[in-house]
Amino acid sequence: ETGVTQTPRHLVMGMTNKKSLKCEQHLGHNAMYWYKQSAKKPLELMFVYSLEERVENNSVPSRFSPECPNSSHLFLHLHTLQPEDSALYLCASSDGLAGHSSTDTQYFGPGTRLTVL
């Protein structure tokens, strides 16, 4: 059972719609992440927040807008998306920023399967 929840689990939207993805972690972690997972491609890091401040933004198009109101919640606001943005969007959290030690392991949510028509 994961301590990271994501809603909705599935989303279908048109290119002119505006929607938001929500992530909540119940683990008391300080860092949160958004990843994009497309078929046959590696997980792509989109955004990283540490203590509610954005620390990394991997050249993501402005049609994706993150928001981290507190250390437990992370949103991804979507507008005027393209069909190629259809993918699984995964949220993750970690105690510290991942990679410093094994205790900073990322815990992933179940993802939101997004389809853009």
Add this chain to the structure above:
Amino acid sequence: GQNIDQPTEMTATEGAIVQINCTYQTSGFNGLFWYQQHAGEAPTFLSYNVLDGLEEKGRFSSFLSRSKGYSYLLLKELQMKDSASYLCAATSGGSYIPTFGRGTSLIVHP
């Protein structure tokens, strides 16, 4: 940048042993993660290797050779439920966020 390479797909028989390899090319290497991801589910942590050598956790073991830029995940006594994608991810100094490979899809058949 970082380059991580792992096989796309592997098949194995229930009860057997399988080794999934991962090679990486990265400057300032810190450590290497292995994750398991079942279809439609979240990736789950399996191991994190920083030092050379083999680390065993039950049926799963992970090996790292820093000098060769090589790691493998060893799965013993395979079960049907081990059918999943196995993701290799490396971290390096400066950017401590893991960079993921494409994943290896393991199919275990009876």
